[in-house]
Amino acid sequence: MKIRTRITLWASLAGLVSTAVLSVIVFLWGLETPYEFLDQELELRAQTMANEMGREQAAGELHLATLELFSRLYWTKVYDANGRLLFASELARKINLPKKMWDQGYLIPTDIPLNQFYAEEDDQPAGFWNRVFIVPVDGAIYQVHVARPVENLVGESIESVLVIGSALLVSTLILIGVSYLVAGKILHPIRKINRLTREITARTLEKRIPLTDNHDEIDQLIASLNAMFNRLQHSFRRQKEFIANAAHELKTPVTLLRLSVEETLQYEHLPAPVQEKLLAQERALARIGLLIKNLLDLSRLELRDGLVRELFSLTELFFSVTQEFDALLYEQEIRLVCCFDGVHLFAGDREKMRRVAINLLDNAVRYNHRGGEIRCQLATGDSGETILTVANTGPFIDQADRDRIFDQFYRCEKSRSAAHGGVGLGLAIVKRIVALHGGKIAVESGEDGWNAFRLLFFPRRS
16 A cells, blocks of 8 residues: 555544544534523523412412413423422423423423424424422422423434534545645655656766755655765776776786787697697687677776767768678678668767677677578668667577666577677677667567667757
């Protein structure tokens, strides 16, 4: 699960829990508040009825009309201290409600429509909220059982629950959306750092991730990554310099050894076994010399990325290189077919592109078979790009080998064995030169026995 999703879920869950708790508190408070108001109202009515009953009894005359007036719209019964009924209102005479000597109110549901008591209400069943009060008046004790018809608060509560639930659902959806956007905003610097980090490779170790100037944890992370890249760049630089220096130091003694062996081979009276050993040593020294030369070339490309750009004909350059391979092609009975449609002016480094042509043709000859064929083609794409293709007959290259064929010192198990010679640096040098020119290179291998290296060079933007 992505971090953005986890942040969204946790933030939404926290917001939902806090909102739900607040809603429950408000809901419970909303349930209690109407009953508290009713209790206060009924207590006031009970006190009024007891006071009026006390005055009536003190005057020695009971006026029912006055008591009815005070109990209008209320269910009321007044008892003396012994529980004898002194007064019952009109509603009390019509409806019988149980008296419960509780310290709190209680609800008695009925089937009587509420609009019988309040004209503006609908016909939903009414309930009676009851309270029994003990009221002392001038030394007398009265029990006042008073009730008031109310709407069905249970139904109202259910409706409130539905409203609160709907509000919770909507707020949750809004919270998820807002949390997702906020999480994206928070993680935006991380995504940017991730993208910039992917762009920093062994070829582009000089790049760095810019600070955000917020002086926060993100800046600390960027500083740590940049420090790591500095150490890596220094290590890579030291490694490349070591390879270049070692190759340079080895070049002279290997050359001297090879010249000495060649000079010794000039003697006419050498025994045959000695001559064979010297020839084997000469071939080994030639192979070492080629490895040193390729290492020097690759080190120069790694340490000095500059190009000496000039405008020249890529067709003429490639044609001149093919002439250098005439003797080798004749010896191997390999047929060379070139298809160059035009001059193909190219703005690049002439010497480096010459090395590309030499390495590609050498590779095509080295991993071909006697009587095989090489096809070279130069063409211009629809967008003005230059397309160079060098294809040769040869063994099929597996996909796993194609993915690594441009790596340094890598050779395929079957077709690119030591029997073909080479040191596994030619194609690595080609790829590096193509990259310096802003181009791309790919290899294709078909079951029909053809392997093709396709180079793509895009036109330079002024």
